[in-house]
Amino acid sequence: MLHGRMLTYLDEVARAGSIRRAADKLGIAASSINRQIIALEEELAVQIFERLPRRLRLTAAGELLIAHVRQTLREHAVLRARFIELEGRRRGLVRIATMGGLANTLMPPLVAWMRDHYPYVKLAVRALSLDAMVAAVIAGEADLGLGYQIPSDPKLRVLARIPVRIGAVTAPGHTLTRRGAANLSLADCAGFPMVIPDRSITVGVLLADAFERASIGVDTVVETNSIELLKRAATLGETVAFLSEIETAVEAQRGELVFTPLRDPGLQQQELRLIARRTLALDAIQSKVAEELRQTLLRMSEDAGTGVAVGESRP
16 A cells, blocks of 8 residues: 555656656755655556656556545545544535635635634645646546636536626716616727736636627727736726726725626626536535535525525535
8 A cells, every 4th residue: 555645745746747846845865756656657567657858747658547546535634534533633624716806706705604604624726727727626636616718527516506696896986877777788888998807717718709790999008817906907997997897896895996797688698607526426415515506696696686505406
């Protein structure tokens, strides 16, 4: 049986693609890791890594081994958590992969809720791109995923989904705001300096397609994938930014920004999904957290009047 420490070494080297980088992160000598990998290759009579000029690459045998290693590490982490639970100390771990804007908006209330209800449970939140978030859930590196436009996948189950409106985001004294319209079109925003989300985030893709369909020229002063920059820029003069309603909820409640939904028929609505790995059962605490997120999305959906959150399967 592989030694527990060796499992960690192999996992880190595979992720880093370099023994030296893995050693730096783990705080041990690179020569020690190298010797242990060579010894393991001799013991198993297979080559685990292909040694290229600038990096290491897993061989076919290495891919099989690392899948076993990571599954073992996950099971070991679950076992340790149960031991700790038996000892009356920390009572669990919940890992959530989400997007940057959602981490800033939806996670703080969840943190407060957990402090009240499960103060001894550790919450690990990672802000990732869409592809990385989905990959983390499928690989079992995250228990829950929360993001926009998550593609359907047989390896995933959808715990909740809600439509989320995209809108123009402006300062309270902006010309568009003073008109008091319940909604706006992209044409209404034409002529104002615009801060546009780029195509690396989902709202940017949907907006670019909508502007193209409407044949509207865009007076772009900033294009960015930073949600915080989009919100801050919207506070400046007559600037118009474009975001989903969730990302601006906190600032709108404070009266710092105004969110006005866009009504263009060519603008596809975003869908926010809460997901989990289909073949990985959530433990009791993870299920409670998933349910709290479901209820949060349900309340948001009802407040916005966009429809009821739907769960394909209970946590």
